[in-house]
Amino acid sequence: MTTTTTIKQDQMVEITQAVWSSFLGMPLHVVETPESSAAYGGQSATATVHISGGWNGSVILSCSTTLARRAAVAMFQTGPDDIGDEDIADAFGELVNMIGGNLKCLLPEPSELSLPTVSLGAAHVVTIPGARLLQHVELACDADRLHIAVWNRREDARPDLQAGLEGMIR
Amino acid sequence: MKILVADDSRVMRQIVKRTLRQAGYTNVEICEAGNGAEALEVIVREAPDLVLCDWNMPEMNGIDLLTVLRAGGRNVAFGFVTSEGSPAMRERAQNAGALFLIAKPFTPEAFREVLEPVLG
Numbered sequence: 001m002t003t004t005t006t007i008k009q010d011q012m013v014e015i016t017q018a019v020w021s022s023f024l025g026m027p028l029h030v031v032e033t034p035e036s037s038a039a040y041g042g043q044s045a046t047a048t049v050h051i052s053g054g055w056n057g058s059v060i061l062s063c064s065t066t067l068a069r070r071a072a073v074a075m076f077q078t079g080p081d082d083i084g085d086e087d088i089a090d091a092f093g094e095l096v097n098m099i100g101g102n103l104k105c106l107l108p109e110p111s112e113l114s115l116p117t118v119s120l121g122a123a124h125v126v127t128i129p130g131a132r133l134l135q136h137v138e139l140a141c142d143a144d145r146l147h148i149a150v151w152n153r154r155e156d157a158r159p160d161l162q163a164g165l166e167g168m169i170r
Numbered sequence: 171m172k173i174l175v176a177d178d179s180r181v182m183r184q185i186v187k188r189t190l191r192q193a194g195y196t197n198v199e200i201c202e203a204g205n206g207a208e209a210l211e212v213i214v215r216e217a218p219d220l221v222l223c224d225w226n227m228p229e230m231n232g233i234d235l236l237t238v239l240r241a242g243g244r245n246v247a248f249g250f251v252t253s254e255g256s257p258a259m260r261e262r263a264q265n266a267g268a269l270f271l272i273a274k275p276f277t278p279e280a281f282r283e284v285l286e287p288v289l290g
Contacts, residue, residue, distance in 0.1 A: 022275035094179040101253025
Protein backbone atom coordinates (compact mmCIF):
# COMPACT_ATOMS: atom_id res chain seq x y z
CA MET A 1 0.00 0.00 0.00
CA THR A 2 1.33 3.43 -0.91
CA THR A 3 1.39 5.99 1.87
CA THR A 4 1.19 9.71 1.39
CA THR A 5 1.33 12.83 3.51
CA THR A 6 -1.90 14.09 2.09
CA ILE A 7 -5.43 12.82 1.64
CA LYS A 8 -7.49 13.19 -1.50
CA GLN A 9 -11.19 13.97 -1.51
CA ASP A 10 -12.03 10.87 -3.53
CA GLN A 11 -10.26 8.68 -0.96
CA MET A 12 -12.40 10.21 1.79
CA VAL A 13 -15.54 9.68 -0.29
CA GLU A 14 -14.67 6.08 -1.18
CA ILE A 15 -13.93 5.10 2.42
CA THR A 16 -17.00 6.84 3.84
CA GLN A 17 -19.30 5.35 1.21
CA ALA A 18 -17.89 1.87 1.90
CA VAL A 19 -18.58 2.24 5.63
CA TRP A 20 -22.02 3.69 4.98
CA SER A 21 -23.13 1.03 2.52
CA SER A 22 -21.71 -1.88 4.55
CA PHE A 23 -23.20 -1.06 7.91
CA LEU A 24 -26.03 1.39 7.27
CA GLY A 25 -27.40 0.33 3.90
CA MET A 26 -28.21 3.95 3.08
CA PRO A 27 -27.20 5.95 -0.01
CA LEU A 28 -24.49 8.57 0.31
CA HIS A 29 -23.40 10.84 -2.52
CA VAL A 30 -21.19 13.86 -3.02
CA VAL A 31 -22.88 17.25 -3.11
CA GLU A 32 -21.64 20.07 -5.28
CA THR A 33 -23.06 22.83 -3.10
CA PRO A 34 -22.11 22.36 0.54
CA GLU A 35 -24.63 23.63 3.05
CA SER A 36 -23.85 25.75 6.04
CA SER A 37 -23.94 23.54 9.07
CA ALA A 38 -26.59 25.94 10.34
CA ALA A 39 -28.81 23.66 8.27
CA TYR A 40 -28.26 21.09 11.01
CA GLY A 41 -30.96 23.00 12.84
CA GLY A 42 -28.69 23.90 15.73
CA GLN A 43 -28.49 20.29 16.93
CA SER A 44 -25.36 18.59 15.70
CA ALA A 45 -23.27 15.50 16.25
CA THR A 46 -19.49 15.68 16.04
CA ALA A 47 -17.09 12.75 16.33
CA THR A 48 -13.30 13.02 16.29
CA VAL A 49 -10.34 10.67 16.20
CA HIS A 50 -6.73 11.80 16.39
CA ILE A 51 -3.78 10.23 14.58
CA SER A 52 -0.33 10.68 16.06
CA GLY A 53 3.13 9.41 15.16
CA GLY A 54 4.38 9.27 11.57
CA TRP A 55 1.60 11.69 10.70
CA ASN A 56 -0.27 13.96 13.08
CA GLY A 57 -3.79 15.18 12.68
CA SER A 58 -7.47 14.56 13.23
CA VAL A 59 -10.51 13.26 11.39
CA ILE A 60 -13.79 14.95 12.24
CA LEU A 61 -17.23 13.73 11.25
CA SER A 62 -20.19 16.02 11.74
CA CYS A 63 -23.88 16.09 10.86
CA SER A 64 -27.27 16.87 12.33
CA THR A 65 -28.39 14.78 15.28
CA THR A 66 -31.22 13.65 12.99
CA LEU A 67 -28.76 11.92 10.66
CA ALA A 68 -26.68 10.61 13.57
CA ARG A 69 -29.85 9.06 15.01
CA ARG A 70 -30.75 7.53 11.62
CA ALA A 71 -27.27 6.03 11.44
CA ALA A 72 -27.58 4.57 14.94
CA VAL A 73 -31.02 3.10 14.14
CA ALA A 74 -29.58 1.45 11.02
CA MET A 75 -26.50 0.10 12.81
CA PHE A 76 -28.40 -1.25 15.82
CA GLN A 77 -31.24 -2.41 13.54
CA THR A 78 -33.84 -1.23 15.98
CA GLY A 79 -36.65 1.34 16.14
CA PRO A 80 -35.99 5.08 16.59
CA ASP A 81 -37.76 5.00 19.96
CA ASP A 82 -35.27 2.46 21.25
CA ILE A 83 -32.26 4.68 20.54
CA GLY A 84 -30.88 7.01 23.22
CA ASP A 85 -28.08 9.56 23.17
CA GLU A 86 -25.61 6.97 24.44
CA ASP A 87 -26.44 4.70 21.49
CA ILE A 88 -26.08 7.59 19.03
CA ALA A 89 -22.69 8.50 20.52
CA ASP A 90 -21.57 4.86 20.37
CA ALA A 91 -22.61 4.43 16.72
CA PHE A 92 -21.30 7.82 15.56
CA GLY A 93 -18.02 7.23 17.37
CA GLU A 94 -17.65 3.87 15.64
CA LEU A 95 -18.27 5.53 12.27
CA VAL A 96 -15.45 8.04 12.75
CA ASN A 97 -13.26 5.24 14.11
CA MET A 98 -13.75 3.23 10.91
CA ILE A 99 -13.28 6.21 8.60
CA GLY A 100 -10.26 7.47 10.56
CA GLY A 101 -8.73 4.01 10.76
CA ASN A 102 -9.00 3.51 7.01
CA LEU A 103 -7.60 6.97 6.29
CA LYS A 104 -4.72 6.27 8.71
CA CYS A 105 -3.77 3.28 6.53
CA LEU A 106 -2.98 5.73 3.71
CA LEU A 107 -0.67 7.85 5.85
CA PRO A 108 2.92 7.34 7.02
CA GLU A 109 3.43 4.80 9.77
CA PRO A 110 4.00 4.05 12.54
CA SER A 111 1.18 6.04 14.08
CA GLU A 112 -1.57 5.53 16.62
CA LEU A 113 -5.30 6.11 16.34
CA SER A 114 -7.03 7.55 19.39
CA LEU A 115 -10.33 6.39 20.78
CA PRO A 116 -13.16 8.50 19.36
CA THR A 117 -14.70 11.42 21.19
CA VAL A 118 -18.29 12.37 20.42
CA SER A 119 -20.40 15.39 21.29
CA LEU A 120 -24.10 15.81 20.67
CA GLY A 121 -26.32 18.83 21.11
CA ALA A 122 -26.51 22.53 20.47
CA ALA A 123 -24.05 24.16 18.09
CA HIS A 124 -20.54 23.83 19.39
CA VAL A 125 -17.00 24.64 18.32
CA VAL A 126 -14.13 22.19 18.00
CA THR A 127 -10.60 23.53 17.98
CA ILE A 128 -7.35 21.69 17.31
CA PRO A 129 -4.40 23.90 18.24
CA GLY A 130 -1.69 24.03 15.64
CA ALA A 131 -3.72 22.28 12.94
CA ARG A 132 -4.76 23.31 9.45
CA LEU A 133 -7.60 21.99 7.35
CA LEU A 134 -6.06 19.51 4.91
CA GLN A 135 -9.15 18.24 3.14
CA HIS A 136 -12.90 18.13 3.57
CA VAL A 137 -15.93 16.84 1.78
CA GLU A 138 -19.68 16.98 2.21
CA LEU A 139 -21.93 14.06 1.37
CA ALA A 140 -25.71 13.77 1.25
CA CYS A 141 -27.75 10.97 2.74
CA ASP A 142 -31.19 11.75 1.32
CA ALA A 143 -31.95 15.23 2.69
CA ASP A 144 -29.35 15.08 5.44
CA ARG A 145 -25.75 16.23 5.07
CA LEU A 146 -22.58 14.60 6.42
CA HIS A 147 -19.33 16.56 6.65
CA ILE A 148 -15.91 14.91 6.90
CA ALA A 149 -12.78 16.94 7.56
CA VAL A 150 -9.13 15.96 7.90
CA TRP A 151 -6.90 18.32 9.87
CA ASN A 152 -3.12 18.16 9.78
CA ARG A 153 -1.04 19.17 12.79
CA ARG A 154 2.57 20.09 12.12
CA GLU A 155 5.38 21.13 14.40
CA ASP A 156 5.94 24.25 12.31
CA ALA A 157 2.26 25.20 12.04
CA ARG A 158 1.82 28.95 11.90
CA PRO A 159 -0.57 30.52 14.41
CA ASP A 160 -2.59 32.09 11.59
CA LEU A 161 -3.21 28.61 10.18
CA GLN A 162 -4.45 27.21 13.46
CA ALA A 163 -7.74 25.48 13.25
CA GLY A 164 -10.95 26.88 14.48
CA LEU A 165 -13.93 24.91 13.32
CA GLU A 166 -16.32 27.69 14.13
CA GLY A 167 -18.44 28.24 11.07
CA MET A 168 -17.97 24.64 9.98
CA ILE A 169 -19.76 23.05 12.89
CA ARG A 170 -22.21 25.80 13.68
CA MET B 171 -18.34 -23.78 19.99
CA LYS B 172 -17.88 -20.55 21.93
CA ILE B 173 -16.72 -17.18 20.52
CA LEU B 174 -15.75 -14.11 22.53
CA VAL B 175 -16.47 -10.77 20.81
CA ALA B 176 -14.39 -7.99 22.41
CA ASP B 177 -15.03 -4.42 21.33
CA ASP B 178 -15.60 -1.23 23.31
CA SER B 179 -18.45 -0.29 20.99
CA ARG B 180 -21.76 -1.95 21.81
CA VAL B 181 -23.07 -1.40 18.29
CA MET B 182 -19.95 -3.00 16.79
CA ARG B 183 -20.36 -6.05 19.02
CA GLN B 184 -23.91 -6.33 17.68
CA ILE B 185 -22.71 -5.96 14.09
CA VAL B 186 -20.02 -8.62 14.58
CA LYS B 187 -22.59 -11.03 16.10
CA ARG B 188 -25.00 -10.30 13.24
CA THR B 189 -22.27 -10.86 10.67
CA LEU B 190 -21.33 -14.19 12.27
CA ARG B 191 -24.94 -15.33 11.83
CA GLN B 192 -24.99 -14.06 8.23
CA ALA B 193 -21.76 -15.96 7.58
CA GLY B 194 -23.52 -19.13 8.66
CA TYR B 195 -22.26 -19.44 12.22
CA THR B 196 -25.70 -19.70 13.79
CA ASN B 197 -24.94 -22.49 16.20
CA VAL B 198 -22.25 -20.82 18.28
CA GLU B 199 -22.38 -19.48 21.81
CA ILE B 200 -21.25 -15.87 21.93
CA CYS B 201 -19.89 -14.01 24.94
CA GLU B 202 -18.89 -10.35 25.01
CA ALA B 203 -16.36 -7.98 26.55
CA GLY B 204 -16.11 -4.19 26.39
CA ASN B 205 -12.32 -3.88 26.69
CA GLY B 206 -9.15 -5.97 26.85
CA ALA B 207 -9.07 -6.33 30.63
CA GLU B 208 -12.66 -7.56 30.66
CA ALA B 209 -11.87 -9.89 27.75
CA LEU B 210 -9.01 -11.43 29.74
CA GLU B 211 -11.39 -12.20 32.60
CA VAL B 212 -13.93 -13.74 30.22
CA ILE B 213 -11.25 -15.86 28.51
CA VAL B 214 -10.07 -17.26 31.85
CA ARG B 215 -13.64 -17.90 33.02
CA GLU B 216 -15.33 -19.08 29.80
CA ALA B 217 -12.45 -20.64 27.80
CA PRO B 218 -13.79 -19.61 24.36
CA ASP B 219 -12.66 -21.44 21.23
CA LEU B 220 -12.05 -18.17 19.38
CA VAL B 221 -11.57 -14.50 20.29
CA LEU B 222 -12.67 -11.81 17.80
CA CYS B 223 -11.06 -8.67 19.16
CA ASP B 224 -10.99 -4.97 18.37
CA TRP B 225 -7.51 -3.41 18.38
CA ASN B 226 -8.17 -0.02 19.89
CA MET B 227 -9.94 -0.25 23.25
CA PRO B 228 -9.73 1.44 26.66
CA GLU B 229 -8.30 -0.29 29.76
CA MET B 230 -6.28 -2.78 27.70
CA ASN B 231 -6.03 -2.73 23.91
CA GLY B 232 -6.24 -5.80 21.70
CA ILE B 233 -2.54 -6.25 20.98
CA ASP B 234 -1.67 -5.99 24.69
CA LEU B 235 -4.38 -8.54 25.45
CA LEU B 236 -2.92 -10.95 22.91
CA THR B 237 0.60 -10.43 24.29
CA VAL B 238 -0.61 -11.15 27.84
CA LEU B 239 -2.43 -14.27 26.66
CA ARG B 240 0.56 -15.71 24.82
CA ALA B 241 2.97 -14.80 27.64
CA GLY B 242 0.66 -16.68 30.01
CA GLY B 243 0.68 -19.74 27.78
CA ARG B 244 -2.92 -19.33 26.60
CA ASN B 245 -3.10 -20.31 22.96
CA VAL B 246 -6.76 -19.56 22.29
CA ALA B 247 -7.42 -18.86 18.60
CA PHE B 248 -7.33 -15.09 18.22
CA GLY B 249 -8.25 -12.72 15.37
CA PHE B 250 -8.55 -8.95 15.13
CA VAL B 251 -11.59 -7.09 13.82
CA THR B 252 -10.36 -3.53 13.48
CA SER B 253 -10.63 -0.37 11.42
CA GLU B 254 -6.85 -0.41 10.84
CA GLY B 255 -5.86 -2.99 8.23
CA SER B 256 -2.54 -1.65 6.96
CA PRO B 257 0.26 -4.12 6.09
CA ALA B 258 2.21 -2.94 9.15
CA MET B 259 -0.74 -3.63 11.47
CA ARG B 260 -1.30 -7.04 9.90
CA GLU B 261 2.35 -7.92 10.36
CA ARG B 262 2.29 -6.74 13.97
CA ALA B 263 -0.84 -8.81 14.61
CA GLN B 264 0.66 -11.91 13.03
CA ASN B 265 3.93 -11.54 14.94
CA ALA B 266 1.98 -11.34 18.19
CA GLY B 267 0.20 -14.59 17.40
CA ALA B 268 -3.06 -13.53 15.72
CA LEU B 269 -4.45 -15.87 13.07
CA PHE B 270 -6.03 -13.13 10.99
CA LEU B 271 -7.07 -9.49 10.83
CA ILE B 272 -10.48 -8.49 9.46
CA ALA B 273 -10.64 -4.82 8.49
CA LYS B 274 -13.80 -2.79 9.14
CA PRO B 275 -16.02 -2.36 7.24
CA PHE B 276 -16.38 -6.07 6.55
CA THR B 277 -18.79 -8.48 4.92
CA PRO B 278 -20.08 -11.95 5.89
CA GLU B 279 -17.87 -13.31 3.08
CA ALA B 280 -14.78 -11.81 4.72
CA PHE B 281 -15.75 -13.53 7.97
CA ARG B 282 -16.33 -16.87 6.23
CA GLU B 283 -13.00 -16.69 4.42
CA VAL B 284 -10.93 -16.36 7.60
CA LEU B 285 -13.13 -18.34 9.96
CA GLU B 286 -13.56 -21.49 7.90
CA PRO B 287 -9.97 -22.65 8.43
CA VAL B 288 -10.35 -21.99 12.18
CA LEU B 289 -13.89 -23.17 12.90
CA GLY B 290 -14.53 -25.45 9.94
